[in-house]
Amino acid sequence: MLKIENLHATVAGKPILNGLTLTVPAGEIHAIMGPNGAGKSTLAYVLGGRPGYEVTEGSVTFDGRDLFEMEPHERAAAGMFLGFQYPVEIPGVSYLQFLRESLNSQRRSRGEKELSGAEFIRLSKDKAALLGMDAEMLKRPVNVGFSGGEKKRAEMVQMGIMDPRLAILDETDSGLDIDALKAVGAGINSIMRAPDRSVLLITHYQRLLDYVTPDAVHVLSRGKIVRSGGPELAHELEREGYAEAAA
Amino acid sequence: MTALPTRKLEAYRYADIDALRDVWDGLAQPDEVKIAAQQRLQQIWLPSGDEIDIRRVEMVVAAGAVVRIFALNNASRYGRYEIDVTMHEGADFALFGANIGGGNSTLEIVTTLKHVAPGATSHQTIRSVLGDKATGSFLGRIEVAREGQQTDAEQSVKAMLLDRGATANAKPELEIFADDVKCAHGATVGELDRNQLYYAAARGLDPVSARALLLEGFVGGLWDEIEGDDQGIAEMARVALRKVAA
Numbered sequence: 434m435l436k437i438e439n440l441h442a443t444v445a446g447k448p449i450l451n452g453l454t455l456t457v458p459a460g461e462i463h464a465i466m467g468p469n470g471a472g473k474s475t476l477a478y479v480l481g482g483r484p485g486y487e488v489t490e491g492s493v494t495f496d497g498r499d500l501f502e503m504e505p506h507e508r509a510a511a512g513m514f515l516g517f518q519y520p521v522e523i524p525g526v527s528y529l530q531f532l533r534e535s536l537n538s539q540r541r542s543r544g545e546k547e548l549s550g551a552e553f554i555r556l557s558k559d560k561a562a563l564l565g566m567d568a569e570m571l572k573r574p575v576n577v578g579f580s581g582g583e584k585k586r587a588e589m590v591q592m593g594i595m596d597p598r599l600a601i602l603d604e605t606d607s608g609l610d611i612d613a614l615k616a617v618g619a620g621i622n623s624i625m626r627a628p629d630r631s632v633l634l635i636t637h638y639q640r641l642l643d644y645v646t647p648d649a650v651h652v653l654s655r656g657k658i659v660r661s662g663g664p665e666l667a668h669e670l671e672r673e674g675y676a677e678a679a680a
Numbered sequence: 681m682t683a684l685p686t687r688k689l690e691a692y693r694y695a696d697i698d699a700l701r702d703v704w705d706g707l708a709q710p711d712e713v714k715i716a717a718q719q720r721l722q723q724i725w726l727p728s729g730d731e732i733d734i735r736r737v738e739m740v741v742a743a744g745a746v747v748r749i750f751a752l753n754n755a756s757r758y759g760r761y762e763i764d765v766t767m768h769e770g771a772d773f774a775l776f777g778a779n780i781g782g783g784n785s786t787l788e789i790v791t792t793l794k795h796v797a798p799g800a801t802s803h804q805t806i807r808s809v810l811g812d813k814a815t816g817s818f819l820g821r822i823e824v825a826r827e828g829q830q831t832d833a834e835q836s837v838k839a840m841l842l843d844r845g846a847t848a849n850a851k852p853e854l855e856i857f858a859d860d861v862k863c864a865h866g867a868t869v870g871e872l873d874r875n876q877l878y879y880a881a882a883r884g885l886d887p888v889s890a891r892a893l894l895l896e897g898f899v900g901g902l903w904d905e906i907e908g909d910d911q912g913i914a915e916m917a918r919v920a921l922r923k924v925a926a
Contacts, residue, residue, distance in 0.1 A: 481882055484874070509884035521879040525897030532883070534893055539884035574897070591883065 434459045434599055434631040435480075440491035441656075442479045449475040451656035452491070457599075462625070462632040464642060464667060467653035468675040473635045474518060476653070477603035480633075481515040482508055495599060510539040514597035518604040520584040523575035528587070529557060531575050532594055539595070560593030563623060565616045581608035589620035600625050601633045606641035618644025639671040682708040691762070694817040694849050696786040699732050699758035710736035710764065717742040717768075724911045725751035725761065736762045741771040743797070750906055751777040752913050753787045754920045762790045767800035776902040779808040779816035780920040782842075788817040795828035795861075802832075807899045808839040810846035811924040817849035822863060824856040831858060835865040840872065840898055842891070842924060891925035892918075 435457040442450040449472045457463045467473050479486045480493065482505035493500040495513060503511060523531065537547040548556065561568040566586050576584050585605055592600055605617055622645060625632045634647060642650075642664065650666040651658045654675065660666065684704050685692040692700075700707075715721050719742075727733055733755035741747050745768075753759040759781070765773055779787035787810075793802045808816035816839060824831045839848030850867035872894055880890035896918060903914045 483878055504887075505878065505881035506884050506886050506890075509882060515882045517879065517882075521873075521875045523876050523879070523894065523897055525900055526893055531880070531893065534889060535880065535883035535885050538886055538889050542884075542886070595883070 434496060435633065436492075436494045438492050440476075440479070440493060441489045442475060443487050443489055444475060444485060448489075449656055450479065453653070453657055455651060455658055457631045457633055459631055460628040461648040462621075462634060462645060464634045464636060464647040464650045465653050465658075466636055466639070466650060466667060466670055466675075469637070471653045472656040473637070473653055474603055475656075477515060477518075477601050477635055480513075480601050481505060506538065507542070509535075509595070509597075510542040512598035514592050514595050514600045516588045516592060516600060516602035516605045518607060520576050520579075520588055522577045522579075524577050526575055528571040528573060528575050529554070532557065532571070532591060536594060557590070557594055560590050563593055564589045564620045566590055582610055582613035585609055586613060586616055586620075589617055589624070593620065593624050596624075598629060599631050599633070601635070603635045604637060605634075606636055606638065614641060615644055617641070621645050639667045642667045690853075691790050691792075691819060694786070694788055694815060694819075695760065696758040699786070700734070700760075703732050703734060707734055707736055710738045710762070713737055713739045715739070715741045715745040715747055718744040720746045722748045722907055723750070724906065724913050725749065726911060726913060726916060727752055727754040727759065731755060731757040732759075734758070734760045734762075737764070739763060739765045741765060741767050741773055741800075743769040743771065746772045747774070748905065748907075749775045749777075750903060750910075750913055751775065751789065752917050752920070753777065753779045753789060754781060754916070755787065756781075756783060756785055758785065759787045760790065761788070764792045764794075765802070766794045766796055767802060769797040769799055771797075771800040773801070774803040774905075775805070776905070777804070777806045777818075778899050778902055778917055779806070779810070779818075780899070780917060780924060781809075781814040781816065782811035782924040783814060784812070785814045786817075787814065788819065790817075790819045792821045792823065793833060795822070795824045795831040795833065795858075797825075797827055799830045800828070800832075802834070804835045804837075805902060806835075806837045806850075807902060808848055809842065809895050809899060809921060809924055810839065810848060811842040813843075813845040814924075815847040815849070817851070819849075819851045819853070820865070821853040822855070824854075824858050824861050824863065826857045828858045829860045831861040831863070833861070833863045835867075837865070837867040838898070839867075839869045840895065841869060842872070888922070888926050892922045895921040895925055
């Protein structure tokens with residue numbers, strides 16, 4: 434599904450990723466853990482095509498296609514979803530309008546029929562219910578006045594609506610209370626746990642992994658994967674800290 | 681016959697005088713509108729479709745009358761909406777205006793609000809979206825006479841520039857002779873937010889649709905208070921925004 438080879442990337446001329454190699458097969462959830470400054474968010478943004486993140490070496494393929502040949506919106510249409518650590522507020526644009534236009538833009542570029550207003554409202558209500566979010570909130574401007582937890586729940590509702598094949602979730606668990614954490618975990622499991630789907634879960638803490646069991650855990654340090662293992666590796670990191678595990 | 685204005689006149693300092701020359705004959709005398717006491721008037725000003733589109737209105741709002749004007753200024757060469765309003769006791773006036781243009785267009789909204797009696801309220805909300813080499817201006821003069829106590833006058837002016845060559849002018853001008861008044865004005869000029877554009881792209885919106893959607897969010901609230909049929913102003917604004925976003 435996702436194949437990253439010897440990836441080097443810079444931000445403002447400063448090298449952040451230094452030869453990262455990682456493969457996430459279809460049907461698997463992989464967690465990437467690491468200390469602050471290891472390059473976790475940079476990895477998410479490089480995969481998402483954010484301007485300002487420059488790839489200097491290496492390759493990434495998504496379903497065999499060169500990811501860097503695709504614009505950010507084309508990556509979304511190809512089935513990739515990027516969950517933001519800091520979801521962005523858009524005053525004056527309702528969530529319903531934002532998501533319906535986004536989804537229909539994806540569908541147009543895939544040659545699929547666009548959803549009508551009624552069809553879209555039904556879909557968004559279903560997905561909001563699944564994540565325990567009041568569908569009325571989707572009438573409000575995108576993320577404006579949302580608490581940290583509400584924004585992250587809304588990210589998961591968006592993931593449900595977009596129905597991606599690959600989700601890259603950048604610290605979706607940060608700033609969540611325990612109920613929201615459970616809801617996010619349940620959302621990831623119900624939406625993304627399937628034989629033809631994959632998740633790259635970027636996180637600083639082990640606690641989300643109590644609700645989502647990863648197939649593999651990787652430790653990112655100084656822009657490279659320094660260790661990989663099973664779910665037990667997350668517990669070891671939690672006990673012993675990154676310095677020990679990365680040594 | 682009144683002479684053609686020059687740019688030395690404050691109200692014409694950003695005007696396209698060449699364009700004005702072609703049409704000035706029919707414009708020298710503004711339209712007069714009187715709203716009787718306690719009456720209510722709502723007007724929706726749509727672009728005429730002509731490349732030069734100018735309206736000059738002198739309005740007298742009698743005691744307790746309410747006026748709402750919703751204006752879309754979108755001429756391809758020169759669009760100018762000029763309103764001179766005299767407000768009597770307790771009158772309530774609001775203008776919601778948009779300058780939306782690209783190319784070499786010059787778009788301006790020029791207002792003079794005269795608060796000549798106590799307790800009148802005026803609210804002006806102007807949003808400009810300018811691409812290419814377009815110029816969009818708002819010149820808003822508020823005059824509060826000695827008798828205009830408890831005047832509440834407000835201007836909110838925001839402009840969005842889409843290209844390096846586009847220009848926005850915002851010029852509030854207040855002349856106040858009463859001592860118990862509330863006059864507020866705010867103006868900003870900005871460009872589309874990169875984080876918002878990237879967020880929209882990450883959700884699958886192509887760049888033109890993303891820009892158009894964000895611009896609609898910027899302008900859209902202007903039409904919220906229209907009562908009844910909006911005569912298509914929201915849709916016309918949307919089409920104009922899509923055009924400048926492309």
